[in-house]
Every structure is written in C-alpha cells, then in structure tokens.
Amino acid sequence: MIKLDITMPRLFAEGASELQVQLDLETGSLTALVGPSGSGKTTLLRLLAGLETPGTGHIEVNETIWLDKSQGINRTPQQRSIGYVFQDTGLFPNMTVRENIQYAAPAGREALVDELIEATGLEPFVNQKPVRLSGGQRQRVALARALVRRPQLLLLDEPFAALDEVASQMLRQMLRQLHQNWGTTTILVSHHEVDVQALADRVVRLVQGRIQSDERIVDRGSDSSIRELITRIDYDEARQQWVIETTTTQVYSSNPVWANWRVGDSIRIDSSLK
Known part of the structure; x- marks a missing residue:
C-alpha cells in the first residue's frame, strides 16, 4: 500500500x-x-x-x-x-x-x-x-x-x-x-x-x-461499459474470489487489489456481464 x-x-x-x-x-x-x-x-x-x-x-x-x-x-x-x-x-x-x-x-x-x-x-x-x-x-x-x-x-x-x-x-x-x-x-x-x-x-x-x-475500473475494452457504485463486497472462500455487487450486477475476481475496494467506490463494468 x-x-x-x-x-x-x-x-x-x-x-x-x-x-x-x-x-x-x-x-x-x-x-x-x-x-x-x-x-x-x-x-x-x-x-x-x-x-x-x-x-x-x-x-x-x-x-x-x-x-x-x-x-x-x-x-x-x-x-x-x-x-x-x-x-x-x-x-x-x-x-x-x-x-x-x-x-x-x-x-x-x-x-x-x-x-x-x-x-x-x-x-x-x-x-x-x-x-x-x-x-x-x-x-x-x-x-x-x-x-x-x-x-x-x-x-x-x-x-x-x-x-x-x-x-x-x-x-x-x-x-x-x-x-x-x-x-x-x-x-x-x-x-x-x-x-x-x-x-x-x-x-x-x-x-x-x-x-x-x-x-475504479473493472472492465476495460468495451464501449458498452457503464459506471456504477459498489453496494456490497465480500470474499467467497469456496470460490477463493472476491465478489462485488452493484445495484444491477454481480462480478467475481481473484485479483488481490479488490481487497482494498469499499462500498460506495465507483467502478466501470461491461453491460454484457449483467
């Protein structure tokens, strides 16, 4: 850090x-x-x-x-x-x-x-x-x-x-x-x-x-990406992945950087993930 x-x-x-x-x-x-x-x-x-x-x-x-x-x-x-x-x-x-x-x-x-x-x-x-x-x-x-x-x-x-x-x-x-x-x-x-x-x-x-x-940016290479606020973030022990939820989307990642994100942070996500 x-x-x-x-x-x-x-x-x-x-x-x-x-x-x-x-x-x-x-x-x-x-x-x-x-x-x-x-x-x-x-x-x-x-x-x-x-x-x-x-x-x-x-x-x-x-x-x-x-x-x-x-x-x-x-x-x-x-x-x-x-x-x-x-x-x-x-x-x-x-x-x-x-x-x-x-x-x-x-x-x-x-x-x-x-x-x-x-x-x-x-x-x-x-x-x-x-x-x-x-x-x-x-x-x-x-x-x-x-x-x-x-x-x-x-x-x-x-x-x-x-x-x-x-x-x-x-x-x-x-x-x-x-x-x-x-x-x-x-x-x-x-x-x-x-x-x-x-x-x-x-x-x-x-x-x-x-x-x-x-x-914060979750997904990069798409014109269909939109910006939303994180409403929940947890670590899924079974998957060994971080779980981020917004009002419309749930996404997963094993990227350790996600451990530092917080509820209320702004992220960019691809609408195809919905």
Whole structure:
C-alpha cells in the first residue's frame, strides 16, 4: 500500500493555489492520472520520486516512510524504490541498449537484464545506440531500465506522447503484460483516453491541484461499459474470489487489489456481464 498526503504551493494556469492530494494506492495496481495540462500530474510524480519536496506531507510505501515533513524525514531519489520513465526517455546516447539497462541494474542482476531484454523484444538491438532506434524502441529501453531494479513504484510520465499509433499500441501491450507478470505498482500520466482504457484499473482526475474524481475500473475494452457504485463486497472462500455487487450486477475476481475496494467506490463494468 502506498499512502500519499501532500500539500504544495503551486502556480496554475488559473492562478496561484495549492497542489493538495491525498491518495491510497493498492500494491500491484495501475493508476492513471489524468486532467488538463498544468493540473499538477507531473509534479505529483516528481514528489513521489523525491525530485521535489512539498510544503507539508507524508509518503509511505509498504509501511516504509519516504517522506514526513513533521519528522524531518525525506529520502533521496536514490533511497526510494522508484522506476521513472519520461516522455523523452533520457537514455545515455554513448551507451548501447544493453549498457543503458545494465547501468541501472544492481550488481549480480545479469539474468534480470537478459529477462527484460527478452520481455521487451530488444534482443536484435542490444548493441545499438539510442540514435539508431525508433521512438518506440527507445521507450522500451527506458521501460526495461526502469524495471531492472524491481522498483516498488513505477512512474510513467506520458510515455506514449511522442509515438505513432502503431508504436503506441505495441508499447501498451508490452506494458500491460509486464505489469501483470511483475505486479509493480504503477502510476501513469496520460492525456490519451485509449492509454487509460487499455491499461488502468483506477483513474484519478486532477484539476488545479485537487482530485476532481477517483474511479475504479473493472472492465476495460468495451464501449458498452457503464459506471456504477459498489453496494456490497465480500470474499467467497469456496470460490477463493472476491465478489462485488452493484445495484444491477454481480462480478467475481481473484485479483488481490479488490481487497482494498469499499462500498460506495465507483467502478466501470461491461453491460454484457449483467
């Protein structure tokens, strides 16, 4: 579980105000941060990564305190278990694909480097330097480099923004598979609905530094999906599955993330489940 409660003065397009966010993120979840440009999405990622410091706040990751202003605790970025993928990738131009990934790997993780190169389809390019790669290939290198330390939190800041549709689709499929296999808690910043619908199980919308909406998603890939409130949630021991009921639907899942949902949460479900 990641617990975040921060307040930070900030200048928004509408004028000076505060970025004020309180969130609990379930381990293994993939949360999309959406909202207009300048609403505080990237700033929130930078605060989690330790690249900026709020005026007041508390960040706790799996019961380890990364930040507590009242106690004078503020772990450096190097002390936080973070993987960060930027829009511009930030690869070292003088290093090959393998060298870029190895640079971030802890000692003795050669097997993990090889596993990620295979998982991201980068085997044909291991000896190439970034200038020889396409935008989608560079983002795959950046993602492998971010994951090679097995971070507790993966931060993705508009990773699809500079890619064409074909490259974006390939990267989304790869990211979804890696997230499912590795179970890393992930936060994705995106302006594109297709990225959010394809990947996220929760969507948090920021407007001028405040949470405007917070939506859980059960089903992604259908235009027939609708939004309903949870009326009951229980664990069925016989099925070994969670059971969620709304006013019209009952759905089951063994996904451990469901243990953190509560009555009254908003979820998106596919009408074909009714």
